[in-house]
Amino acid sequence: MRSTSTCVSASKQACSTSPDAGDTAMKADLSRNTFDRAQHYSAVRLQQGRIVTDADWNEQADITRYRAERQARDTIGACGAPLDAAGYRLVAETNALAVHALNANVAWVAAQDGAVLATANGGADWTLVDVTTAVHLRAIASAGSAGWVVGDGGVVRKTSDAGLSWSAQDAGTLRALRGVAAVDADHVWAVGDGGIVVSSSDGGVQWSLVQTEATRLYAVDFADALNGLAVGQAGVIVATNDGGETWSGVASGTGAHLRALARVGTTLVWTAGDGGMILRSTDGGVTWLPCATPATATLYAIAFRDAIEGWTVGAGGTVLHTLDGGATWQQEDAGIGTATLRGLSV
Template identity: 30%
Template sequence: MRPMRALVRKMSFAGMCGAVVAVALAAPGTARATAGGPAWRLTPTGSEARFRGLAAVDRSVAWLAGSGGAVLRTTDGGGTWRNVAPAGAAGLEFRDIEAFDARRAVVLAIGEGDASRVYATSDGGRTWTLGFRNDEPKAFYDCMTFFDSRHGLAMSDPVDGRFRLIATGDGGRSWRVLPSAGMPPALEGEAGFAASGQCLVSHGSRDVWLATGGGSRSRVFQSRDRGLTWTVADTPLPSSPSQGVFALAFRDSRHGIAVGGDYRPGEPSPTAAATTGDGGRTWQAARRPPAEYRSGVAYSGPAALAVGPTGSDGTLTGGRTWTRFDTGGFDTVDCASGGACWAAGEKGRAARLVFTRAG
């Protein structure tokens, strides 16, 4: 969707961490970092890129993907970041990255025509394989997800009236276009938002969801067979060229969260979150959503985090009610096992979630 592209361009909290988050989020607060609770600890990257792609591997390892062809990796908890971008990528806009460990990662570049590409590395970014270069002029790829280290999908805005999916079975080294017969028709103007790498997400070995906006309704598509056939459901989030569902997160095959709103600065987003308890067949507006637009969301055990340009919120109610705990801006968030959560955004901002003590 051209107007949208022009403007956007396009915890597992386990054990002690879960207990700390539960106590912190039980009390309201809008300070930059709530005393005695979760807080973002910035980890200087030395970059001015805007990082909308993020892959949290664990407390030590994370990968970032951003503007100007930037791909960064840390293996020491953010103490140092190394630029490991593919050679010749300076003109690309990386918006999503999926990583499986400190050595293996797959990164997605967005854009018109052959600017949409996918690269894969198995040696920590020393070398990259160009696994996919788009040759369909109507396609514009937004997001990517993996079921395991070999099988994954990437999605494009509609081509000939239907969202387009490509699939890999070898860790991103090669891709094929999936048949579109099982995809419901797109609405006029409907598209995905390449804002946080979370408009296409998966859980388990076969379930995958696709988030949209831009049309007359914001919707979530759902597939139980790795993208071959799909159903679609409306959500209560508003939809327009600047509104819709920007990000999804699923705790299991049934319970999920959608966040979004209106990304334009200063515009209200009164319905910025919704939840599902039936795998995405129906969606309900959050009773107390984040107060403003949110572009990224991640589950971490029983808790979840949502981030956006104006702050970060947490929930312990499956997304029905949210509490702000930070006012710094981020575009995307991701959590690995053991309570390892990371966030990233503009001007090279990257941070790791820590827990402060009261007093």
């Protein structure tokens, strides 16, 4: 607290500034600027018989304003905003490219720019997981607590603790990997550009590379450690019965790019792709028949809950649902407009 001084200087023109240095100056006819925040005054007190000057009133105003500013900063923070209507928000934007659910609560999302998101409460909350890469991650798979995510530049990341931590693995290629599958903690396969298949039988410690007849493979699926399928551009389907050491072509009956695979048991398999194309096999992928669909959009993912019920999703917010094992499909509205859906897990 400070008392007013009896000493009054002659009136003169001065530049009035706010208490904080660096603010824009404004001209005013002031006798003095007496506010000093370092003094920690709480008020200016007037005394009997003393002349009241402009400096006294101005210092009291400066003390009041400074106290209000500091109180707001200490209470709200330096970057405070209304909780429900801040008028802006800071977000890390990326496009999700694949999703994989381990159970009803735990799921992972692979996305562009090296992003992996994880939830442990059924999707109510998501956490960004650092997998030490900035490339687009295009596919994700798991077997028990082991999991793999793959992407551009031949990037492979593995987790052995259900996604809590991830480590790099060298698959021996720099080509983009677009699909991955695992049947246990040891056996894992990934497919990608150039029609390559990389595989490991020791959990990813060592990898081998095989060239197939495809120019690009988008998805891979294995029934067990020996029997698997991969699909890709121009309707290519390739099959293996020796764990991926050799692959042979299978007639698909279509020239559309096939981008996704789903399997139930050892015999029921579905694939989906461009132009709303869906094919179904009841003999483990030896022969294929087209399914009737109402869509013409590109389908990026397909998944089945059991031998009867399944879904496929794709461009333009397309969602198709079947209740007869894929023989017929009905369009559903996901309520997302025309956003492209690239991943699906049930």
